[in-house]
Structure formats: C-alpha cells, structure tokens
Amino acid sequence: MTNQSDMTNYLQTFVEGMISSGVEQAVISPGSRSTPLALLLHRQEKIETFIEVDERSAAFFALGLSKTSLKPVVLLCTSGTAAANYYPAICEANASHIPLIILTTDRPHELRQVGAPQAMDQFHLFQSHVKEFIEMAIPEGTKTMLDYAYWQGMRATDTACQIPKGPIHLNFPLREPLLPDLDRTLIIEKATEILVGKKQLSEEQLLECVDAWQEKKGVLVIGGSHTPKEAEVFIKLAETLNWPIISDPLANITSCGKTSPLIMNYADLFIQEVEMSQRPEVVVRFGMLPISKNTMFWLQSLDDATTIYFVDETGDWQDQLKQTQVAIQAEEQTFARAIIEKVKVKTVDSWCNQWIDWQLTTEQQLNELSDMNTLNETTASILVHKKMAENGQLFVSNSNAIRFLDRFSTAEANHYQLFGNRGINGIDGIVSTALGMCATNPERQNVLLIGDLAMYHDMNGLLLAKRYNLPLTIVLLNNNGGGIFSFLSQRQLEVADFEPIFGTPIDLDFSLVAQLYNAKYIKAESLEQLALLLDATQKQPKFQIIEVVGDRQENVQLYEKVVAGLKEKFGKNK
C-alpha cells in the first residue's frame, strides 16, 4: 500500500515540475482513479482548472486553450475508455503541433490483466499520435523518487513544447487509498530555467535565397496557422520582393489589418480561369498547402522552370505535390525578417500587375452579383469576417465554413485573429476548441463560424460555455446536412444514394439547443440584421447562437455563377 503522504508528495512534486515548464491551466474530467491528481490540480493556486464530464469535449477545449495561449495545457482523466475519448483531439494536436500534457490514471501493476473493473491496456494508448508515452513509477516518497517526479513533470512538459510541439502522454498507476493528504503542504523550491534556441540559417545560406529570389517573377504561398503579427511579416516580405501573396485563411493575411494590392485573396476563384502568359520563376511556400484546391492544381501545373522553395521549422515535409526543390528548415519569422533586410531590388511591376488585374476583375465580378447582397451562407461568412473587431477572435469550422472565408473574404482594415483545426481538418470538437479560444481571452469579441453537422457533433461542448459563462457568439450556417458534398463528385449520385449517405439531414431545432445550454438564440433574417447582431458582439460579448438558414444547392449555384462569370470575363476557354 502506498503511504497517503508519500503519494501526495510525489504527485505534488510532479505538478510543480509541470508548472516550472510553463503549465498554467488544466482540464479535468471526473473519475475515481484520478482523484489525487484532480484534487492537487484543483487546490494548486498557480493552475486554473476547468471541469468537463465528456472527455472528448474536454480534450478539444484544452486544445483551444493551448492554441490561443500558446502554452502547454494539462488534461486529466480516470482509467478506461475515458482516455480513449481524448483521441480525436490528440490526433489534431499532434498534427497541428499543440503541446497538450495528457495525464491518465491507471490500475497499479497488480491489478492489470486480472479483469479488474474499468481497467484496460493504457500503454501507448495514443499510438504514434503523441510525441512520447511515459509510464510513471508507482508513487514513493524518497528523495530519489520526488526528484524523479519533478523531473518528469518538468521534462515532459518541455518536450511537449519543443519544436515540433505536440502532445505527451503520461500514465500514472495509482494505488488505493486515492484521497491525498490535503492538509500537508510540501514546499518545493525547485524551478528549472530553460533557454531555447531557434533554427536559423547562416549568412551564406540567407544570401543564397536572396540571390535566387530578388528580381525574379515569384509568388509567395502561405499555408498553416500564423498570428496576425506573423502575417504582417509575410506581407512585408511580399512587398519587399514585389510578389503576389496567396494564403490560407488561417495564415491571418486577410485578417491582420494590413491591406495590400499584392494580397491575392480571390486566388481560389481566378487562378484556374486566367490565361497565365507569364509563369513564375520562383514559388516560396511557408507551411502546409493552403486550403484552396484550385491553388493546389495550379501549383501542380507548374513545370521545372519554376523553382519551389518550402520553409518549415518543424521539419515536416508538407508537400503532397512533391515539388519541393529547396527545403528551408528554419524558424519562419526570423528567416523572413532576415530576407526582408537583405533584399535590395524589387521584381518589376509588370509581374505583379497581371495578378492585381485578376484580383480586381474578380472583385468586380462579385460586386455585380445580386446574390452577394442577400443573406445566404456565403454572404453571412463574409459579413462575419468584416464585422470582427480589433483583437477579436474568430474560430472557423472545417468543411464548408472555412472555404467560404477562403474564397470570398478580402483583406480589410480590421485586425483580428482567425483560428481553426487544420491539422487533420475534422468536423469533430469544433465547439469545444472555439470555447477554449474564448476562455483564454473572454473579454474580447469571440465568434465561431460553424455548420450544422459540426455543431451537432460537438454539442456537448456547449456545457463548458454554460458552466464558465463563456461569451461566445456562434454563427450557425444551417443547411441541414453535409453541405460540402454538394461541391464534390458525390453530387453526381442519385438522390436515393446521396441524401442518406452524404446529405444526412439532421432536422434539429437549434433554438432548443440554445435553451438547453442557456444561450441566447436569434435567427438572422437579413444581412442587415446579421450586421447589427455582429456589431453588438463587439460591444457586449455574450453566449449566443445566431442561426443563418442556408441551402446546400444555393451555395453551389452561387459558386458556379461566380465561376461562370469569371470564365466569361477572362475568356480562357474561348
């Protein structure tokens, strides 16, 4: 039997180790085996704790906290299937490099492989989707074991935070009695300082890039998630080189508050439609490919006359086109700033001017469409983007929602930050991740743009909003089913095959969902009304669901109308 005081000292020392490496928040799901860690985290003043019964939502909430705070966040649950519910969020955290510290509790060795209740094999439970799996020792109170506990807490947290960041799983075998000794206070004086270096190119390597890029016909392609501040650097880089810049919405190029004629935010719409008389000599990519399939097809169409550079600090080779000729493994921002300093001569205007023309022609085409002035899922998405306030936070769901933003949102003067789960692009856990974002900065404007299926998938997450009074505005694009499939090849199917498998209408009355979780509910009837509602979120944030009723066919028709108009204007196929 483990001594109660020894167990308490051991676990508290472990917690102190995590704190030393930067842990400030923990999300706990109730359970029996996890009792001592839950109580010690709850009692620990330096750690803010959140409680959520559904472990799947709890894990995505932690993901959202860490995504926004940029700090490691702890997850704690009991033994058994509880931990398996963490899996989707862990896969996403691993792919998008978010440092989660997952603590699972377990039967001790003598209660394994014996049919003990709520016990299962938790070793390497999350397979290749965590950076490390650590089986902790049974708690003991010796100096050696307290040093070990501190070390693992400190070291594992730091490992999660090292580039490439990612989740770490620690499994704690705990013996009964499970109640810690809450009356005793162990004073732990330890704190470990960590000085972190950055991957940087040498002067020589930098000059090689500058020589290869300046004065060349180039295109900057920015994928992955970046902060608005980082986005500004990319725009500055584009301006320095005088190159057009194509980006993913999550790169925050169109939401960092800077406008520039070089920002090709309509690339998805025009890039496949225009006659490209001048092909680029250089393409410089940062991070993963942007979401736009048309941009991907265009990149794929480039031949060897174009040299493709790929910059990524993590060492991930994110290039499904396998075109990379020069891979630059260095911290992106430091690298971009160094290039900006060294470039002396801009590329001639004639190169970017054709791009600017395409962009303006597309803008004109959109302005001509009356559908862009009535309320639908596309215009609602554009409006959400436009109505984001200074330092606001917008979380955008996968599937259609992010594609509306990608295709139709332009760089405006408003400065805010866009977030999403684009590691594996699931529609699971979106509500909880957005609430994690909101919980990090609840005083700001916080908005979630989401479709009905993603909303349904993570409805349980709404309990967090209710419990912690999180003032999230949810703009719900409700087309009653899987809207994305109407854009894909599946739409060729007969209705009898399409509707049950891909359309999947769910017929839920979301005003009841709002009532269930104490959210305000409003159905937006017009763009003007939606604008007023969004204006209000800037001044007085509150937990509310604004429903925009959409139509799966209408979304496609609007898109096709835009493309048809562009075909006409650009006359590529004539």
Next chain:
Amino acid sequence: MTNQSDMTNYLQTFVEGMISSGVEQAVISPGSRSTPLALLLHRQEKIETFIEVDERSAAFFALGLSKTSLKPVVLLCTSGTAAANYYPAICEANASHIPLIILTTDRPHELRQVGAPQAMDQFHLFQSHVKEFIEMAIPEGTKTMLDYAYWQGMRATDTACQIPKGPIHLNFPLREPLLPDLDRTLIIEKATEILVGKKQLSEEQLLECVDAWQEKKGVLVIGGSHTPKEAEVFIKLAETLNWPIISDPLANITSCGKTSPLIMNYADLFIQEVEMSQRPEVVVRFGMLPISKNTMFWLQSLDDATTIYFVDETGDWQDQLKQTQVAIQAEEQTFARAIIEKVKVKTVDSWCNQWIDWQLTTEQQLNELSDMNTLNETTASILVHKKMAENGQLFVSNSNAIRFLDRFSTAEANHYQLFGNRGINGIDGIVSTALGMCATNPERQNVLLIGDLAMYHDMNGLLLAKRYNLPLTIVLLNNNGGGIFSFLSQRQLEVADFEPIFGTPIDLDFSLVAQLYNAKYIKAESLEQLALLLDATQKQPKFQIIEVVGDRQENVQLYEKVVAGLKEKFGKNK
C-alpha cells in the same frame, strides 16, 4: 490511377467475403474517402445500413447491435480523426468480446507523410484494443487481387468471431476517383462454410470436477454477461449441487424468469454483515467477478480451506484476487450441462439453508423500510426490473444504475434480458449502445436505465432514435451529477473540493433534450405513475424519456439505513 471498375469489383468482393462470414449490418459515418465502400454497403441488399454523423455514437450503436444479435457488425468511416472517435467503443468491444469489423479509409501511400489534408497515421490506430490490424492493398482488378479481397473480408470477419471474439481493424488506402461504378454488377458465387468446434473437457476432466464438487459446501459465483437461457442452466447447476448462487445482474440470473430460493440476489447487502459459521469448501466462478464489492471482499476473506474454480472459455484470467486454484478453459454452457448430468448426490440442505435465511432476513428488512414505497432512484430501478415484459430488453448504465439493480432486484417470474457495457464500465456511449439493442428487436419492449451524466455524455446518440424511429423508453435517474462518488471515499471531502470535481452538477432540462430529438417526455411523480408508464411500454413501445428526479444524498442515506438495519438483525458486531 485505379480503374473505377477494378476498384468497384475489388471492394464489392471484399464485402461479399464479409457477408459469407455472417455480416448483415453496417453503421456508416459520412465522409469523402469512404465513398465507394459506403455506396456499396448501402446498395448491398444483404446488408442493413445505418447512418450516424457522430462516429463515437455510431461505434457504440454498432456495439449494441452486435451485442444483441450476436453477429459481427461493420463500422465504416472516412480518414482522419473520424476513426479516432471510434476508440472508446472499440476498447469496450475488445474487453467484452464483441466482434466489430472496423473499416477505415485512408490516403494511398503516395499521399502519406506529405501533409495531405485529413490524413494521419492510421496504422495500428487502435493499438492493443483490436485483435488484428490489416492494411489492405490498393484496389486492383486481377483475379489474384479479387481472391485476396474476398479472402480478407471472409477471414477477418471470421477472426473477429472466433473465441475470444473481438474487434478487427482494416484500413483501406483508396485513390481518386472515389465514385464506384454502380451500374455494373459483379456476380460473386463464392461462399465459404465454416464449421466451428467448441472447447470441451474430456470425460476424465469432467469427473474430476464432479468428484471435487458434489456433496461439498459450495457457492456458485456467476459474473459476465449471459443470456437468460444460459442463466437457466446456471440455476439448474446450482439446484443440482444444492448450492447458493451469487451473480452479476448482467448474468441474467434474476431476469431469466426462473425463481429459486438458491438465488442470493441480496448478497451485496448481507454477505459482509452475517456471521458465517460454515465457510465454503468450494467456490466455482464463471466469468469475471460480479459487480458487488462486498462479494469481492468476502471472496478475498476466504482462506486455503476453500478451493476456487474459475471457468472461462476465452482464456482470460479474470481474477483480480488471484485466488484461482483450478482454471477450466472450456465453453461454459456445454461444461455446465455436462456437470449437471454427472452429479449424483446433492449437498446437504443445512449448507444452503443458512444462505436462504440471510436472503429472507434481508428481504424482510427491505420490506420494513417505508422509503422502499416512495419514488426514489432505488425504487424506480427496482420497479423497472419488475415491469419488464416477456422477452423485453433492458439496458442498464454503469456507475449507480447497475448497482441499484444489483443490490435490490430479486428474481421474479418475469423473463427478459438485461444488457450493459461491463467490459470497461465506462459511462460513455450508453445511449447509443442501448439504441443498437433496440434496433435489433424494435418490436419488443426496450428500456434504458441511465443516470444524468451518462445521458449527457452520449446525448448525440439520440439522433439515431429520431432517424430510425427506435422505440426506446429511457428511464432517466437524474440526481444532477456524479451520484456514485457519494458512495465512495471522495464523499469525505469538503464541499468546495467535492462539488466541482465529483458532484459536477450539469443542470440540464431534459424535457428540452426530449423535444430536440422528438421523444415524448414525462416526469414521474410517484411510484404508481411510473408503474403505469412502464406498463404502457409493454403494450405500445415508443421513444420516450421518463425522468425520475433523484437526490445524491438520499441514495446514500437509504443504502446506509438498509445496512444499519441488517447490522441490527444479524448482530455480527455485537
């Protein structure tokens, strides 16, 4: 590029292989990469398909289908985090030996490790919680590859169904285009016959048991899940030996419609309270330990004078007490029947009479308590058990719900079947598993007994009831939080520690939940009203939520009152 017709033939042949080994149902979650398999399953007349957007609920629903039909059930989803949502149900299926055939779809090799969207490492995704992981070949249309596809479908399904049964994971790399050729029909004449043998003891081994058991003071302890028909055999075995029988509720001893004075259904209440002047010479256990902790402590208190036999066909060593002296690895029913035939002499009545006395005294004590005549969570649970109709199906949730049944339900003349998820005892996925049970035999009376936290955890599952008109009656024991902890050591904590971490009130209005999913909602105000409502479910099954408002403290107080009364009556500590 894979030829569309080759891909179709390959996948259809695979599906035919699964059908040959007994697949009749599939649960599909929508997605793009899984399109060809989804359409082929949907179009296949020999397979009934269900669609559910939330993969976690889909997997538990499949678990419920298979648990009730005793046949292998297919799960299909797209690539990425979708499959990770299956994990909790897979862990449960593996622990409770349910044959699920999990089909995940994946990017082909050339789109792996390249940052392709919605792609992640799906190899051995479910770690040690599946019997097998199979990476399928890229579809090809040669005879060799069609033979391979059929073989894997047939063989993998059979492997899932071999003892010990369990889930199997097949990962399909699929190339675009993803639409199969639905116009062509491949006639597959293959069918493979499988003759399955059973583990049986030899005549000599059987006689060794009979000699060791007959005329001895013995106790039968039945854990694990058994059908009512199997339960009858265990009762017959007890009668043949003239031994008391202690069982887990899921063994269906108290719900198989047979009454016998030998059934010790109140064992949890009295076994630690009575003065046991005669200790057993033999204990024969079937399956895992029953849920009762008191029974476990009593077993633990036995010394070497008692020989413990453990019968389990699966080869699992389910004995956390590590007392097993004789392990019998043979099919339980065949073994029990053979023993019944061979036993010639019963044990003397004096042995079982003391047990029957304890049982009757406990019954008397319960009858004296006025709380047993008013509506509370305990009495509601007893009433549900009593009101189950001929061939009805009752699913009981984990945590408190199953403990109420274990402690307080008696063997009555009503014959029905009780189900639960007792592999790992999670409170996740209960609603969906119960709906899978209901979907298998929707014409019968189908009831779910569940607490509010488990109901909340799997609320999404209710969409299946709405979509498929599943007439499940949900009896919701709502004590607004984690009632089980009020029975455990955690209740010693201060309220400020207990309520947020263990009490976890969720304050949900379940009438809104009912409205959201088109269920009828009734709050039961008295035992009489609840009786009438349950009577009605026998005649006219419908999808409804009957809420019983409970109180966490009241549950404990009632239990403590019972135990105090028994201490008085048995006077062990006097």
